[in-house]
Amino acid sequence: MRVVMKFGGTSVGSADAIRQVAAIVKESRQNHEVVVVVSAMNAPDLRTTDTLIAAAHAAAQGEGDATAHVAPRLLDLHMRAAAELAPPDACAALETEIRTMLDYLSDLSRSIAVLGELTPRALDLFSGLGERLNARLIAAALRAAGVPAEAIDATELIITDDRYGAASPIMDETTARSRKRLLPLLEAGVVPVVTGFIGATRTGVPTTLGRGGSDYSCSILGACLDANEVWFWKEVDGVLTANPKVVPEARSLRVLSYSEMAELAYYGANVLHPKTVLPLVQRNIPIRIRNTFNPSHPGTLIGEGRGDRTARAVTAIKEVSMITVGGPGMLGLAGVAARIFIAVARAKANILLISQASSEQSVCFAVPLAEAPAAVAELRKELENEFSAHDVEHIDVKDSVMIIAVVGSGMRGTPGIAGQVFGAMGEAKINVIAIAQGSTENNISLVVSAADGDEAVRAIHRSFAL
Numbered sequence: 001m002r003v004v005m006k007f008g009g010t011s012v013g014s015a016d017a018i019r020q021v022a023a024i025v026k027e028s029r030q031n032h033e034v035v036v037v038v039s040a041m042n043a044p045d046l047r048t049t050d051t052l053i054a055a056a057h058a059a060a061q062g063e064g065d066a067t068a069h070v071a072p073r074l075l076d077l078h079m080r081a082a083a084e085l086a087p088p089d090a091c092a093a094l095e096t097e098i099r100t101m102l103d104y105l106s107d108l109s110r111s112i113a114v115l116g117e118l119t120p121r122a123l124d125l126f127s128g129l130g131e132r133l134n135a136r137l138i139a140a141a142l143r144a145a146g147v148p149a150e151a152i153d154a155t156e157l158i159i160t161d162d163r164y165g166a167a168s169p170i171m172d173e174t175t176a177r178s179r180k181r182l183l184p185l186l187e188a189g190v191v192p193v194v195t196g197f198i199g200a201t202r203t204g205v206p207t208t209l210g211r212g213g214s215d216y217s218c219s220i221l222g223a224c225l226d227a228n229e230v231w232f233w234k235e236v237d238g239v240l241t242a243n244p245k246v247v248p249e250a251r252s253l254r255v256l257s258y259s260e261m262a263e264l265a266y267y268g269a270n271v272l273h274p275k276t277v278l279p280l281v282q283r284n285i286p287i288r289i290r291n292t293f294n295p296s297h298p299g300t301l302i303g304e305g306r307g308d309r310t311a312r313a314v315t316a317i318k319e320v321s322m323i324t325v326g327g328p329g330m331l332g333l334a335g336v337a338a339r340i341f342i343a344v345a346r347a348k349a350n351i352l353l354i355s356q357a358s359s360e361q362s363v364c365f366a367v368p369l370a371e372a373p374a375a376v377a378e379l380r381k382e383l384e385n386e387f388s389a390h391d392v393e394h395i396d397v398k399d400s401v402m403i404i405a406v407v408g409s410g411m412r413g414t415p416g417i418a419g420q421v422f423g424a425m426g427e428a429k430i431n432v433i434a435i436a437q438g439s440t441e442n443n444i445s446l447v448v449s450a451a452d453g454d455e456a457v458r459a460i461h462r463s464f465a466l
């Protein structure tokens with residue numbers, strides 16, 4: 001069986017963790033063809049991607065060489081791990097490669113400081129470096145563990161559009177490139193260790209797929225290589241009924257349907273990047289989510305099918321703003337909803353949830369907190385005439401709210417779910433600001449104040465005995 005497997009930043013955050021990764025790959029390889037996708041190292045005291053992004057912004061603020069403090073720490077992080085995992089000659093070769101890449105970053109940092117401007121294109125060069133460093137380290141660790149392995153930058157494989165920071169793959173070209181480059185390696189018994197998170201445009205300019213995008217890289221490659229299964233190795237025992245950091249008693253779900261996973265990911269269960277499911281569902285490739293640090297646990301299997309319980313899991317999106325547009329003249333004002341949403345789209349704000357009162361006197365919707373100011377500015381411009389005519393009287397913004405979603409495909413057609421959610425909120429004395437049900441009826445989502453968010457998740461988890 002061919003398996004494309006991804007190890008996230010925490011799963012490769014230290015020499016011990018990487019030793020564990022090498023053991024998993026070595027064992028998997030006995031029965032399967034394996035392609036490995038890796039994220040940047042996420043050590044407890046050094047989160048590589050965050051650090052690189054902060055350095056890029058510091059450069060734009062005019063700090064001559066913003067990598068001066070960062071580069072030695074990154075070199076040290078990777079070389080300390082390497083020293084524990086690989087022989088001295090391999091470490092020396094790795095150090096030369098890492099130094100070259102960090103020198104390039106330092107040159108780039110100086111150029112950004114001179115220009116005083118950080119373009120999304122330059123930011124992608126910075127933010128994607130951690131994966132490049134780490135793929136080389138992991139490949140060296142695998143070789144030292146007796147597994148033939150080769151580090152490969154996904155800029156060679158994943159061809160994307162030029163939406164820097166949130167690029168999308170061009171699947172036919174990516175398929176051709178990745179098959180041409182990776183299949184001969186698999187045939188030769190070599191494990192390709194591919195950088196997650198990054199790709200490149202047709203003309204070879206590096207891009208990134210969005211924060212947390214290594215999951216997506218893995219599913220893109222899984223689809224392109226016709227993998228039999230795609231595995232995601234995490235620090236948790238699969239997908240749990242809630243974020244264990246909020247609900248410590250959350251339990252692991254043995255199976256989930258693609259649509260349940262897609263909804264959970266969309267509604268903030270950051271166990272998987274929201275775009276991950278799509279390339280795989282189209283080809284019906286099963287997904288497993290497993291624990292790097294507890295590999296004997298079966299984890300979660302995601303595939304076709306319908307859940308048999310009503311609600312499966314509860315999740316939350318933080319840092320959300322709720323925008324309400326209202327006024328007496330909105331009743332029957334033709335096309336106003338369309339104009340509202342087109343204005344929000346112009347502001348490039350992503351609408352997470354919509355709720356409209358049946359009286360049509362107001363429309364409210366939720367967008368990410370950071371995107372709210374631009375959305376409101378566009379709305380004010382769009383509705384200028386309606387404001388003058390007093391058809392629209394207010395655009396209210398409520399910051400510091402959270403969206404809570406209850407997800408489960410068995411909820412479809414099951415009466416009383418919304419009542420149970422409201423009951424749980426009432427019992428916990430939590431005020432519900434808005435409620436919406438997805439058209440798939442796979443979820444019910446509600447908006448509560450951020451201060452109540454974690455308690456709302458716990459109350460729903462208790463109420464549905466998840």
Ligand SMILES: Nc1ncnc2c1ncn2[C@@H]1O[C@H](COP(=O)(O)OP(=O)(O)O)[C@@H](O)[C@H]1O
Nearest residue numbers: 008009010234235236239240242243269270271
């Ligand atoms: N419903 C959920 N099930 C499992 N993990 C969840 C859920 N919601 C949020 N999480 C969080 O997602 C994280 C996923 O694991 P992690 O190893 O950090 O992923 P990666 O490093 O690949 O991004 C966990 O730390 C966990 O706290």
Ligand SMILES: N[C@@H](CC(=O)OP(=O)(O)O)C(=O)O
Nearest residue numbers: 008009039049211212213214
């Ligand atoms: N390193 C990138 C990509 C990624 O997916 O990382 P992780 O697998 O650790 O979430 C980020 O932090 O966004």
